[in-house]
Amino acid sequence: MREGRQGLLAELERRGVTRREFIRFCGAMAAALGLPGGASAQIAGALRTAPKPTLVWLEFQDCAGNTESFLRASRPTVANLILDTISVDYHETIMAAPGTQAEEALARVVAESRGQYLAVVEGSIPLADGGVYCCIAGRTALDIAKRVCGGAAATIAVGTCATHGGIPGAAPNPTGAVGVGEAVPGLRNLINLTACPMNVENLTALIVYYLTFKQWPPLDAERRPLFAHGKLLHDACERRAHFNAGEFAEAWGDEGHCNGYCLFKMGCKGPVTFYNCPTIRWNEGTSWPVQCGHGCIGCAEPRFWDRMTPFYGHLPLTPGIGADIDRVGLAATGLVAAGFAVHGVTSYVKRAAERELPAEKSVPPPDRKGNGP
Amino acid sequence: MTHVVVDPITRIEGHLRIEAEVEGGRVRDAWSSAPMFRGIELVLQGRDPRDAWAFTQRICGVCTTVHAIASIRAVEAAIGAVPPPNARLLRNLVMATHCVQDHVIHFYHLHALDWVDLVSALSADPARAATLAQSISDWPLSSPKYFAGVRARLRALAESKQLGPFANAYWGHPAYRLPPEANLMAVAHYLEALDWQREFIRVHAILGGKNPHLQSFLVGGMATPVDPDRAASLNAGSIAAMRKLVASAREFVSKVYLPDLLAVAAAYLDWAGHGAGVGNYLVYGEYPEADGPNAPLYLPAGVIRGRDLSKVERPDPAKITEEVEHAWYAYPAGARALNPSEGVTRPVYSGPRPPYERLDTSAKYSWLKSPRYDGLPMEVGPLARVLVAYASRHEAVRKAVDGVLQRLKVGPEALFSTLGRTAARAVETLVLVDKMGEWVEALADAMARRDRRICDTARWDPASWPARASGAGFHEAPRGALGHWVRIEDRRIANYQCVVPTTWNAGPRDAAGHRGPYEEALVATPIADPARPLELLRTVHSFDPCLACGVHVVDARGRALGEALET
Numbered sequence: 048m049r050e051g052r053q054g055l056l057a058e059l060e061r062r063g064v065t066r067r068e069f070i071r072f073c074g075a076m077a078a079a080l081g082l083p084g085g086a087s088a089q090i091a092g093a094l095r096t097a098p099k100p101t102l103v104w105l106e107f108q109d110c111a112g113n114t115e116s117f118l119r120a121s122r123p124t125v126a127n128l129i130l131d132t133i134s135v136d137y138h139e140t141i142m143a144a145p146g147t148q149a150e151e152a153l154a155r156v157v158a159e160s161r162g163q164y165l166a167v168v169e170g171s172i173p174l175a176d177g178g179v180y181c182c183i184a185g186r187t188a189l190d191i192a193k194r195v196c197g198g199a200a201a202t203i204a205v206g207t208c209a210t211h212g213g214i215p216g217a218a219p220n221p222t223g224a225v226g227v228g229e230a231v232p233g234l235r236n237l238i239n240l241t242a243c244p245m246n247v248e249n250l251t252a253l254i255v256y257y258l259t260f261k262q263w264p265p266l267d268a269e270r271r272p273l274f275a276h277g278k279l280l281h282d283a284c285e286r287r288a289h290f291n292a293g294e295f296a297e298a299w300g301d302e303g304h305c306n307g308y309c310l311f312k313m314g315c316k317g318p319v320t321f322y323n324c325p326t327i328r329w330n331e332g333t334s335w336p337v338q339c340g341h342g343c344i345g346c347a348e349p350r351f352w353d354r355m356t357p358f359y360g361h362l363p364l365t366p367g368i369g370a371d372i373d374r375v376g377l378a379a380t381g382l383v384a385a386g387f388a389v390h391g392v393t394s395y396v397k398r399a400a401e402r403e404l405p406a407e408k409s410v411p412p413p414d415r416k417g418n419g420p
Numbered sequence: 421m422t423h424v425v426v427d428p429i430t431r432i433e434g435h436l437r438i439e440a441e442v443e444g445g446r447v448r449d450a451w452s453s454a455p456m457f458r459g460i461e462l463v464l465q466g467r468d469p470r471d472a473w474a475f476t477q478r479i480c481g482v483c484t485t486v487h488a489i490a491s492i493r494a495v496e497a498a499i500g501a502v503p504p505p506n507a508r509l510l511r512n513l514v515m516a517t518h519c520v521q522d523h524v525i526h527f528y529h530l531h532a533l534d535w536v537d538l539v540s541a542l543s544a545d546p547a548r549a550a551t552l553a554q555s556i557s558d559w560p561l562s563s564p565k566y567f568a569g570v571r572a573r574l575r576a577l578a579e580s581k582q583l584g585p586f587a588n589a590y591w592g593h594p595a596y597r598l599p600p601e602a603n604l605m606a607v608a609h610y611l612e613a614l615d616w617q618r619e620f621i622r623v624h625a626i627l628g629g630k631n632p633h634l635q636s637f638l639v640g641g642m643a644t645p646v647d648p649d650r651a652a653s654l655n656a657g658s659i660a661a662m663r664k665l666v667a668s669a670r671e672f673v674s675k676v677y678l679p680d681l682l683a684v685a686a687a688y689l690d691w692a693g694h695g696a697g698v699g700n701y702l703v704y705g706e707y708p709e710a711d712g713p714n715a716p717l718y719l720p721a722g723v724i725r726g727r728d729l730s731k732v733e734r735p736d737p738a739k740i741t742e743e744v745e746h747a748w749y750a751y752p753a754g755a756r757a758l759n760p761s762e763g764v765t766r767p768v769y770s771g772p773r774p775p776y777e778r779l780d781t782s783a784k785y786s787w788l789k790s791p792r793y794d795g796l797p798m799e800v801g802p803l804a805r806v807l808v809a810y811a812s813r814h815e816a817v818r819k820a821v822d823g824v825l826q827r828l829k830v831g832p833e834a835l836f837s838t839l840g841r842t843a844a845r846a847v848e849t850l851v852l853v854d855k856m857g858e859w860v861e862a863l864a865d866a867m868a869r870r871d872r873r874i875c876d877t878a879r880w881d882p883a884s885w886p887a888r889a890s891g892a893g894f895h896e897a898p899r900g901a902l903g904h905w906v907r908i909e910d911r912r913i914a915n916y917q918c919v920v921p922t923t924w925n926a927g928p929r930d931a932a933g934h935r936g937p938y939e940e941a942l943v944a945t946p947i948a949d950p951a952r953p954l955e956l957l958r959t960v961h962s963f964d965p966c967l968a969c970g971v972h973v974v975d976a977r978g979r980a981l982g983e984a985l986e987t
Contacts, residue, residue: 179769299643338629357470
């Protein structure tokens with residue numbers, strides 16, 4: 048027995064994970080994080096001695112989609128054990144204890160592990176009307192977030208609701224829903240893992256990075272990790288060559304659609320979405336939305352419910368587009384490159400989405416003047 | 421008399437609060453409250469109806485297909501789009517995959533720990549656990565060595581003093597009744613099911629690009645091309661992958677889930693006498709076997725009143741109403757009950773200011789409305805579906821139900837209970853996993869005929885729609901009868917309404933004082949220790965609550981957007 052040995056590797060070995068699987072996992076994580084070759088040894092070294100961290104998972108105005116994503120942790124399978132090996136001391140959807148006993152478990156972490164635990168937040172926080180739109184055990188979401196995230200070593204907001212208000216925060220935002228960063232300003236070590244829902248492979252990589260380097264990876268202006276949000280989805284898309292060649296699906300089930308041609312004209316938002324969806328993919332790497340035949344809806348971008356809709360209207364990258372689609376590829380590439388160069392991703396997307404869409408292809412966006420937070 | 425508050429109810433989707441009065445070791449009265457509200461239907465106002473599925477899908481990430489399906493059906497009904505046969509097959513596979521996976525997760529990860537004592541499993545004898553497992557199933561993972569390994573994992577967890585999600589629960593409660601070996605077997609299957617659900621849901625990645633929140637729904641069809649000759653389409657490889665996943669699901673359901681259900685039920689047969697509930701059941705029916713409106717359904721629609729299995733009525737949507745007597749909404753003066761097609765929803769919170777200890781249950785106490793059918797509360801879900809199919813002499817359901825009843829040596833009246841609800845979910849899973857293979861083969865046949873139609877593209881362009889249209893879409897979600905109503909004006913959403921399974925089941929009292937189904941089912945439940953109300957969880961969990969689904973704002977009827985929050 049290896050009693051007395053501390054750290055994640057010891058814990059994993061007790062659970063039947065071989066050293067070889069562990070090293071392979073560290074290599075995969077280094078690759079996912081976009082780190083140089085030598086980094087996997089550093090990750091392995093750090094994880095060997097890392098204490099088992101405590102994590103609490105809060106759910107507010109959520110749909111549990113990020114929780115479901117969390118339950119799909121799969122690649123490599125040891126990733127599941129890594130998550131299993133984090134002590135998840137509070138998570139409403141999976142924890143055995145209810146009511147008073149559940150709240151005691153949360154209170155204990157906040158009191159006894161102050162400044163040491165990780166807080167994950169799923170769902171938006173409603174600020175309107177004194178917070179009455181989300182109460183747990185009689186307390187408002189805001190009250191709970193201040194108390195729990197305020198005492199955490201770091202907070203990971205998962206999914207677009209927790210990062211930017213998401214669908215409850217879409218116009219007209221009936222409950223004044225916002226993300227954690229806006230609800231609790233000045234929170235230390237907040238990171239936004241966006242997308243609807245977030246991909247658990249990114250969460251695993253993020254936690255591994257944190258355990259290894261005791262800090263978050265480089266972030267963009269939206270506090271999203273660059274390893275997941277640093278590259279344009281369009282650039283990594285398997286249909287990109289068809290875009291460059293001017294080959295597009297024109298109708299659902301047509302020749303081009305069956306052939307895997309570009310979905311730009313079917314409304315794909317890949318050209319304005321910064322996300323690693325095409326490289327990590329979903330459900331053990333089985334597929335991702337564009338592979339299966341539907342355009343990207345831009346779910347990793349802030350406020351996409353207002354900025355990326357209507358989902359089936361194609362992007363207004365050049366004014367008056369519609370006649371000469373072949374020229375769009377070049378124009379789109381140029382514009383996106385310009386947007387990326389200044390890293391004004393958000394404002395670029397906003398500008399693009401606020402322009403009128405061609406009337407013959409789609410319904411114009413509704414008039415929503417003077418609303419939203 | 422003791423006043424018991426359980427908030428949050430854990431191992432469910434969303435936020436649910438139960439308050440109960442316990443007297444003489446039994447629940448005397450109970451109140452079900454939903455303390456969270458988002459207002460997604462208000463967000464839908466003015467948007468492109470073809471986008472609505474993606475918005476409503478986000479009502480719930482656990483029920484990740486159901487609102488998308490109901491939404492595209494509602495819009496299709498409004499604009500007259502008819503999905504082609506391939507789209508019907510793809511949707512049936514998507515829905516059934518979801519239902520099967522969801523029921524397994526519910527049994528093992530949300531419900532099992534109400535019956536299974538994790539701490540007791542620590543003292544189990546692995547050899548005896550193996551004997552037990554082998555006596556009920558020929559599932560291969562059943563050796564003494566295997567169970568010794570599971571016990572070692574559990575002991576390592578216990579010794580680490582970091583029990584994580586298993587900390588501080590009701591372990592050792594006198595209402596736990598299984599021997600240590602049965603507890604160990606159940607814990608082993610809890611862990612296996614965690615792996616199995618992740619693998620099986622790859623069907624959704626194949627057909628929808630990802631799970632949760634698959635992305636291949638379209639008004640008029642599905643976005644996944646079907647073509648045996650192209651790598652970028654569903655092809656022979658996809659069929660082979662689905663055959664394999666469906667076959668392994670049949671294996672898991674028949675050799676693990678069903679035997680475990682029978683083993684647990686046999687030890688808790690007295691729970692066939694608790695949790696009966698309102699005794700009225702509503703089912704819209706599901707799995708169309710042909711195309712177009714009024715197609716025959718594999719699982720039949722029906723209404724059963726007062727537990728009378730000799731009569732099954734045809735459901736009439738005109739008889740559906742919602743009331744707000746005890747919900748935090750306001751109706752226009754004089755309106756008591758409104759049909760969803762003319763529903764009004766104005767959120768007006770009148771509960772206690774947080775932080776609070778108690779709700780005033782004599783007044784309004786929930787964000788859920790009270791749906792009623794012909795003025796009566798209705799239970800929806802797997803039990804309702806199984807009862808309607810059983811009473812309608814559905815062959816596969818009858819066979820599966822009679823098999824379970826015979827093994828437990830009880831009659832059909834045992835179904836009207838907490839245990840019946842839990843058993844009906846397993847019965848339905850078995851029936852569906854058997855049926856799925858047929859749909860995979862039908863899709864393969866269509867491919868072989870080079871039938872590539874996946875969408876009614878004639879209705880894709882909004883210019884082809886009438887200036888005004890309205891429609892309703894119905895679906896049997898894992899948790900029960902779901903309806904969406906949409907009105908379209910000038911090609912945009914003018915009104916959108918949902919009446920959702922958990923609203924039916926978890927809703928509060930109505931103006932006539934009828935309790936909702938959760939509340940009624942909890943009355944007379946035995947409670948050994950009011951500080952640790954394990955028995956209450958059993959009945960609530962038997963409904964498989966999903967609160968994110970249950971709470972919604974209907975009505976977006978041409979009001980100024982700010983008006984919703986007028987108080």
